[in-house]
Amino acid sequence: MTVTTTRPEPAVADRGTDPEGPAGRRVLTGDRPTGPLHLGHYFGTLRNRVRLQRQGAELFVVVADYQVITDRDIADRLAEHSENLVIDYLATGLDPESATIFAHSAVPALNQLLLPFLSLVSVAELGRNPTVKDEIAHSRQSAVSGLMFTYPVHQAADILFSKADLVPVGQDQLPHLEVARTVARRFNERYGAGIFPCPRALLSEAPLLPGTDGGKMSKSRGNAIALAADEDETARLVRGARTDAERRISYDPAGRPGVAGLLQLAALCQDRTPGQLAEEIGDGGAAALKRTVTEAVNEHLRPIRARRAELAADRGHIRQVLRTGAERANAVADATLAEVRAAMGAVGSA
Ligand code: TRP
Numbered sequence: 001m002t003v004t005t006t007r008p009e010p011a012v013a014d015r016g017t018d019p020e021g022p023a024g025r026r027v028l029t030g031d032r033p034t035g036p037l038h039l040g041h042y043f044g045t046l047r048n049r050v051r052l053q054r055q056g057a058e059l060f061v062v063v064a065d066y067q068v069i070t071d072r073d074i075a076d077r078l079a080e081h082s083e084n085l086v087i088d089y090l091a092t093g094l095d096p097e098s099a100t101i102f103a104h105s106a107v108p109a110l111n112q113l114l115l116p117f118l119s120l121v122s123v124a125e126l127g128r129n130p131t132v133k134d135e136i137a138h139s140r141q142s143a144v145s146g147l148m149f150t151y152p153v154h155q156a157a158d159i160l161f162s163k164a165d166l167v168p169v170g171q172d173q174l175p176h177l178e179v180a181r182t183v184a185r186r187f188n189e190r191y192g193a194g195i196f197p198c199p200r201a202l203l204s205e206a207p208l209l210p211g212t213d214g215g216k217m218s219k220s221r222g223n224a225i226a227l228a229a230d231e232d233e234t235a236r237l238v239r240g241a242r243t244d245a246e247r248r249i250s251y252d253p254a255g256r257p258g259v260a261g262l263l264q265l266a267a268l269c270q271d272r273t274p275g276q277l278a279e280e281i282g283d284g285g286a287a288a289l290k291r292t293v294t295e296a297v298n299e300h301l302r303p304i305r306a307r308r309a310e311l312a313a314d315r316g317h318i319r320q321v322l323r324t325g326a327e328r329a330n331a332v333a334d335a336t337l338a339e340v341r342a343a344m345g346a347v348g349s350a
Helices: 039-054 065-070 078-091 108-112 114-118 123-128 130-138 146-160 171-191 231-239 257-270 274-312 315-344
Strands: 026-031 058-063 100-103 166-169 200-203
Touching: 026 039, 026 146, 039 058, 039 078, 039 166, 058 078, 058 315, 065 078, 065 146, 078 100, 078 274, 078 315, 100 315, 108 114, 108 146, 108 315, 114 146, 114 171, 123 130, 123 146, 130 146, 130 171, 146 171, 166 171, 171 200, 171 315, 231 274, 257 274, 274 315
Parallel strands: 026 058, 026 166, 058 100, 166 200
Antiparallel strands: none
16 A cells, blocks of 8 residues: 655755755845845855855845835835945845845735735734734834735735745745745645745854844844944944853853854854854953954954945935836736736736
């Protein structure tokens, strides 16, 4: 007797065992344009994107401007933040010739996918999303908007319009990726059309980067070092970092989170281990540790910041990158929407 078992495609791609690797894969990822990207973004995701691009993946990067208004009433300085995001992308090495960098609000067909996609998920499912629940708990709004519950389905449209295979994200985005996978599967089942491949997450390899207070680096906690910060500002942020009274520097993440965070930061910048650095600083104490960190960060970011300054001086070029990206994304989204409408039997479709 033969027993056939169907193994479901895993939701998270395994870097080590993925036989095909990123070459030839379509990769989609993105960010909300809410403010400057910081070292947490850089070591957590930006570097991985550039690596994927160098390995031959085709990148789509979405500036998720409509997603800014999920947890606040107004998208403050949206154009400026969107352009600065693109500047951060290009300064850290994304190549706009091969990567498609676009704002999702500039791609009407992507947004139109939201309608049929919303019909494929239940209200109960939307309410169970743990990332949405967490965002509601931390929201600065007095009332929770409908978009807060539905934006993960819009994010599914971000991902599925491009038929991306891989989505590099942090842990908090896994529930959203699950929504995209559910929508893809249900659409294919309901309309008998294999239009959408089931995307997989590519989890960031870097450990969560602690901020200057030992907690997770995050703009809202005021503990983040922005890529765009200058060297003096970096020195000031590091000087204000929380350490402890013990003179001798040692690497002890559980017992000494502040010191450990700083050691980790310098180690990432210098491609060494935090333990090695701790040894070296030894009895130099917090002052020597902070000098080391400041120098390591500033040195590592110097070429990126120089490139950033050049890019920032030519806003016309940045806007052109977004226009070209939108054109390419629109062509792909129009084709996907045409397939969707045809599968649904929509009147007027080809
Ligand atoms: N929700 C993501 C964040 O807050 C941003 C995002 C929007 C995204 N659309 C996406 C990420 C599509 C990956 C794929 O960071």
